Amino acid sequence: MIVGIDIGTQSLKAVVLSPEMKIIGEDAIAYQPDFPQAGWAEQDPGLWEKALGPAIHGALQKAGRKADEVKALGFAGQLDGCIAIDASGSPLHPCLIWMDRRADIAGVDADQVLKTCGVVLDATHLAAKIRWLKRNAPDVTRAAKFHVPVSYMVARVTGAQVIDHATASTSMVYGLKSRSYDEALLAAFGIRAEELPEAMDSAALAGHLSGEGAALTGLRSGIPVAVGTGDDFSSAIGAGLVAPGRFINVLGTAEVTGALHREAVIDPQRLVETHAFLGGHYYIENPGWLSGGALVWFRDTFGLASFEELTRLAGEAPPGADGVTFLPALSGAMAPEWIASARGAFYGLTPAHGVRHLARALLEGMSFAMRDVFDRVKALGVEAHALRIVGGGARSALWTQMRADLLGLPAETPRHLDTSAIGAAVLAAKASGAIDDIGSTVVALNPVARVALPLAQNAESYENAYRRYRQLFSSLRPLF
Template sequence: MLIGVDIGTQSLKVAVTDSQLAVRGEASRSYQPSFPLPGRAEQDPRLWEDALGPAIGEALAKAGCPAGKVGAMAICGQLDGCIPVDTKGGPRGPCLTWMDRRATQELADIDADHLHELTGIVADASHLAAKIRWLKRHGGDARTARYHQPVSYMVERLTGATVIDHALASTSMLYGLKTKAYEASLLAAFDVAETELPALASAGEPAGKLTAQGSALTGLPAGIPVAVGTGDDFSTALGAGLVEPGNVLVAIGTGEVVGAVFAEPRIDMGRLVETHAYPAGGYFIENPGWLAGGAVAWLKRLLGVADFAEIDRLAATAPPGSDGLIFLPALTGAMAPEWIAEARGCFYGLTPSHGAPHLARAMLEGCGFAMRDVLTRLATLGARPDSLTLLAGGAQSRLWAQIRADIAHLPATLPRHAHSSVIGAAMLAGVASGCFTDLKQAAALLPPPQEQLLPDSLAAATLDQSYQRYLTLFSALKPLFPQA
C-alpha cells in the first residue's frame, strides 16, 4: 500500500492507495493559518506534525490496512512557505506561508528582469528568497542553519534528509530553468548560501527512509521509503493525470492555481504566469494563485453561515452577474490581472437591494474572472485547451463549476477524486518504491473524469459584461493600492 500526504493551508490530508492507485482510505485534520498583521500570514509547522499521525492512523483504519503493509509514502503540499530550522531540522519560528507578502522591501534592489530571465518567475514577496532575506534582516535566530519550504521541512523531520525537488525549487527565485541548479548570482543578490538550502533531487526519488523520529510522527514502522515529494500545484496536476500537454488545470483550494503542462519552457513577458520545472517532465506554466476557497471561508465566517454548502445555496438564488455586484479577489494581494502585493479585495456596486446571496455569488464570479485572466495569458503562450480540469475543494461545488464553464466558454470537467494532490503524492511514493517505473505509467492507472458541465450561453453573455466591469474596476483602483 502507498500513502500520499498533502500539507494544505487549512488541513492536512492523507490517502491510502493500493498498487493500482485505487483509494482505500482517506482522512484529514483541520487547522488554520494566522494573520497577525495585514500582509502577514503564518503557520506553526507543529500543526502539520500533530496532524500527521492521527490522519494516517484514521486513513489506515478506513482502509483496513495495518501500518506494516505500507510500502512507501510521499509528502506534497503548499508552496512558497519559509521555515527557518536548526541543525537538527527543528523549527526556529513559524512558517511564513505563501500568502505572506511582508518581504516586499527585500526586492527593492533586485534586478527583476535578470531574475525573470533566469528563473521564469516573478520577483514577488510571496517567494522563498525574499522571505529568507526578510528573516535575516529582521533579527533572524542565530541558531538557524537552513531554510525549508513546508514539504522539504516535513521530509527532513521524517527522514533526516535535507532535499527538495526541482519543481519546488523552481518557485524560490533562486533556481535557474536552464541550468537546473541554484543560480550563483541570485544567491548572492538575496544573501543566501547554497548550504542554507535543501539539496536538489527528482520528486520521485527516495529522499531516505523513515527514522525513529519519523516513525513516532507517523505511526508507521521505521525504514519505509519516503519520496522527495513536490509542491501541491504540481502534485494536484499529477493526481489528475496531467503528464502531457493538454487541458488547463484549475485547482480551487484555499488558494486557486490555474496552469497547464507545456513541453518547452515559455516565458511570459507580461509576468502574469510563471514557468516551473514539472516532476513528470516538461514545464508547468501557472499563476500560483489568489485566495479563493480561503476567501469563501472568510465570507462564510463574516455572514455567520454554517458551511460551504450554504454559501452555494445562497449564491444560487442570485442571478448571473450578481445584479451588478463585482468582487475583486485580492484579499492577500492581487495575482490577476496583475501581480500587486499591496492590492486589497473589495465588493463594488453595493445597493440596498443587494443581500447575502449577491455577496456569495459575486465572490464566486470574481474568482472566476481572475481565472479568465490567466486562461487568456496561457492561450497567448500556446495553450489550446478543449476543457477545464477542475480540482480541489472548490471542484465539489457544481454551482462554482458551472460559473467557471460559463466564464471560460469551455466545458468544465469534474474529477472522480477532487483532492488529487494526495493521489499525486501516492504516485510519487510508488515511483520511489519501484512500484511504478515513472509517473506516466502511474498516470495511466487513473480513472477517467466523472462528469462534464457545458457552458450556458445566456449566463456566459452576462458574465462577459461583468468581466469587462471587473477589469475596469481593477484599473480604477490601482492608484489606491500602494496606500494599502
C-alpha cells in the same frame, strides 16, 4: 500499500493507495495559521508533526489496513513557506507560510529573476523570506538549512536535505535552464547554496524512514520516502495533468491555475510563472489568490450556516449578479495583475441587491480572475482545450458550470477532488518501484467523473460581467 501526505494550510491530509493503485482510505487533521500582524502569516511546524501520525492512522483505519503493510511514503504541501533549522534539524522559528508578505525584495533585479527563474519577484517566495529572516531573526544565525514545508517534513522523517526541481523553481534563486541554483541571484539575496536543500526529481528516492520518522508517522522504519513536491504540482499530478492539453483550476484555500507546456515560455507581463515539472514539461501557472479562504470570510461575515447555503444563495441571482462585481483581492491581487497592496471590493450595489447578489458576485469575481490567467496562458501559445477542476470548490456544480460558461470549454471534475495527497502517493509509488509510469497510473486512479458543458445562453451575460470586472480593476488601480 502507499501513503501520500498533503501538508495544507488548514489541515494535513493522508491518503492510502492499495497495491492495485486504488484509493482505499483518507483522513485529515485540521489546524490553522497565525496572523501576528498585518501582512504576516505563520504556522508552527509542530502542528504538522502532531497531525502526521493521527492522519495516517485514521486513513489506515478507514482502509481496514495496518501500519506494517505500508511500503512507501510521499509528501506534498504548501509552497513558498520558509523554515530555518539548526544542525539537529529543529526549527528555529515558526514557518513563514505562503501568505506572509513581510519580506524585503528591495534592490533585487526583477528582470533578472524573471529571465533566469521564470518567476515574478515577490515577497512571498522563499529567497525573499530567507533574506528577511537573516536580517530580522537573531536565532537564524544558527541556521544549518532553510526549508519549505515539504522538504522540512522529508528531512524530519529521513534526515535527507532535499527539494524537488519544481519546488526549487519557485524560490527565485533556481535557474530553469541550468536546473540548479543561480550564483548571481543567491548573492543578491545573501544566500549560500549549501544553506538550501539539494534539488532532485520529485519521484526520486529521498531516503528511508528513520527511527524518528517512524515515531512521527506510526509506520515501520526503513520504508522508502519520495522527494515529493509542492501542492501546486502534486494537485496537478493527482488530477491527471501529466501532459499538455488541459487548463487546471485548483479551488482550495488559494486558487491555483495553469497548464503544461513543452517549452519554458516566460511571460513578459508577469501574470503567470514558469516552473519545472515532471517528464521534462513546464508548468505555466498563476500561484493563486485567496479563493476558498474568501468563501470562509463571506460565510462568517454574513452569518451563513455553510458553504452549501452560500452556493444556494448565489444560485438565486442571475449570471452577472444584476450588475454587482467583486474584486478577489482580499490578500492582494494576483490577477489581472500582481499588486500586493490591492484590496477586495464589491461594486454596483443598490437597494435592490441582497446577499444572494453578493454571493453570486463573489463566485463570479474569482472565476473572472481564472479567466485572466487562461487568456494569458493561451496568448503565450500554451495548449488548453478543456478545463480540469479540482479542490473543495469543485464540489459546487454552480461554480463548475460558471467556469465552463466563462471559458466556453467543457469543465471536467475527476472522481477524487482532493488531489494533492494523491499526487504525493503516486510519486512515492514511483520512487519505491511500485509503478513504472506515473501518467497511466494516475489517469486510471482518478478518472473524470463529471463534465459540465458550456451553456451558450450564459455567454453574453458573463462577457459583459467580465468586462465590468476589468474596468473596475483599472478604475481602482490608482487606489492600490
